[in-house]
Amino acid sequence: MNQDKFRLQIPGPTPIPPRVTQAMARPMIGHRDPDCSRLVKDLSQRLGPVFGTKEPILILTSSGTSALEAAAVNTVSPGDEAAVVVAGAFGDRFAKILERYGTTLHRLDIPWGEACTPEQLATFLRERPQVKAVFLTFCETSTGVLHPIPELAAVIRRETEALIIVDGVSSVGGVKTQFDEWGLDILVTGSQKAFMLPAGLAFAAVSDRAWKVIETNPQPRFYLDFRAYKNNLEKDTTPYTPAVSLLFGLEEVLTMLEEEGLKNVYERHQLMMRMTRAGIRGMGLTLMTSDEASSPTVTSVLGGDTWSSEDLRKELKRLSVRVAGGQQHLKGKIFRIGHMGYSDPVDILATLATIEVAAARVKAPVRLGAGIQAAEEELIHVPSLNH
């Protein structure tokens, strides 16, 4: 096989569109140059609709994890009580960050592969009225679960005065997001998932309610201090030298999202999810999540007793398709297919067909062609193809 050609179907980093690569190749400019200021201002505003907010979006130069940490250190200080819903490795990361900073942690553990329900969260919060902030994971990348954020947020608003803080790393840009309407307080994400960019930028939407807490929160922080980003954004700039080449790329990404239209972007992701799920079921493998809890951006598939999901991943790699394995206790037990960002229905057909081949090669009990057929039927009946 030509190893130079490969399909990156992991849940991030995701493939970079050629026009974004070209944009990132623009000659470097100074970060205090008026051209860079125009860019920062433009991007922080054009990011708003993707988050579903009228507020300008803060742009940090760092990985997504730093944005989770920023959400924590800007809102809580040692001894404050916080609740974290942990339904996978990234909810767990929020918990680890908060523990590191001496937060009094209320951890609502949900079996991995399931979503936290509004009822579970309501009961949990009712017994913990001192909670100052609730940390949620929109898409739990480690399992492919999409949390019902609007419903969870409504419960939090009803039961407490707590801030609602959401990790949107593998969802924002691929899943409809209404920061203002849902009443969220902080929503963060990174650049290397649905935003179709390399890692290196992180974004944050922040509510007025959250700013009131952030402005007076005594927790020391410097690089991740949202106040510095807000104050500088008012002057159309960033507090420290940003990853300018990624800003060039982001400008092109936003143009692509605007050209396709966010509604169509979200429908494409829904379609890729339905195709993937129909395909996996059709070929005879087992999905990890229910239809209700599934994410439009990533799908987890269970391994079997008679075959190894790690062997399957190796076969896929030899055939040019890269999917991810499981994290923490799911290592060796699942594989995960990313379908977000620069990915389309034909990528999903190719991925599914290759999974059938690889599964047959590792003696997994699959029906060749049956998965593809089921996925094709999802695609055939898409209304937007009818004109």
Place this chain on the structure above:
Amino acid sequence: MNQDKFRLQIPGPTPIPPRVTQAMARPMIGHRDPDCSRLVKDLSQRLGPVFGTKEPILILTSSGTSALEAAAVNTVSPGDEAAVVVAGAFGDRFAKILERYGTTLHRLDIPWGEACTPEQLATFLRERPQVKAVFLTFCETSTGVLHPIPELAAVIRRETEALIIVDGVSSVGGVKTQFDEWGLDILVTGSQKAFMLPAGLAFAAVSDRAWKVIETNPQPRFYLDFRAYKNNLEKDTTPYTPAVSLLFGLEEVLTMLEEEGLKNVYERHQLMMRMTRAGIRGMGLTLMTSDEASSPTVTSVLGGDTWSSEDLRKELKRLSVRVAGGQQHLKGKIFRIGHMGYSDPVDILATLATIEVAAARVKAPVRLGAGIQAAEEELIHVPSLNH
């Protein structure tokens, strides 16, 4: 003038070599892919000679400022005493970070434009024996001063047990650096200066002595916790998704530095400094720093009473050459010429000639051609041109 063509002669970000831009355009790969692990391992080792150390170099995805903060939060905790030499805006940034984290700060202020001498530092430290760490700035980008780090480090070793922590942001890669031989404990830098890359990566060399402190330092930190980078580097990876496209670029940058040879790279920077200084003096303008204190990477020039350095910068920009202004109280009083990274003697000739033109246009008292002549004489007599 063709505004699409411009010369970026600011002290960072610096121009990106075309072959580095091409490398960064490689298709994205997964950050847990063996190809990425090979890359991380290779880069962390090949960075060593640039820092002058046998230790592997830690690679963070963030701006240089985060590396200054990392150096602080990994080594001191609230109430610890630390000394900071402040000779400009970036020494001041170290001080601000340490104050933010509740460090008991001993601040040695040096007039901006001058370097701290070993004698000054010795006297200062003798009166402050409790100091746990001393924070130095190798090149003070805001003034163009290069500190005599080997001599300062020797003084610190002689007078105290303190860790020696150095901001190498606008020097490492352009100035000979001997981390091991000089006995430094932490040396950090960013990607957008002599490393010829966009901003977005930060690097750190850490001594065994420093690791002993870092391992037990109680200051909470997560994204900037050096321990996580060290533990993951032992498995050839990074704790969080790195800016992979910048890693691709860094690989090419290191190849370029190895091809030219570090000795030649440093001599080229010395030559550009001598040419710039000779040129500025020759045309009749005034250098901010002495020959002894001057940096091979950036040169500051004083404004005059009868003309405006900001007007000069505007004229230069109209002529396609971008130089930087002054920071903090030097705003409007100096301009700064960057000459590091992807910059060569002919760039300096072009920059100096354009400065003569722009200076004449803003009625600064310059002798046309005289600066260029002086710079040319520096270049003519370079031994490496004699074969």
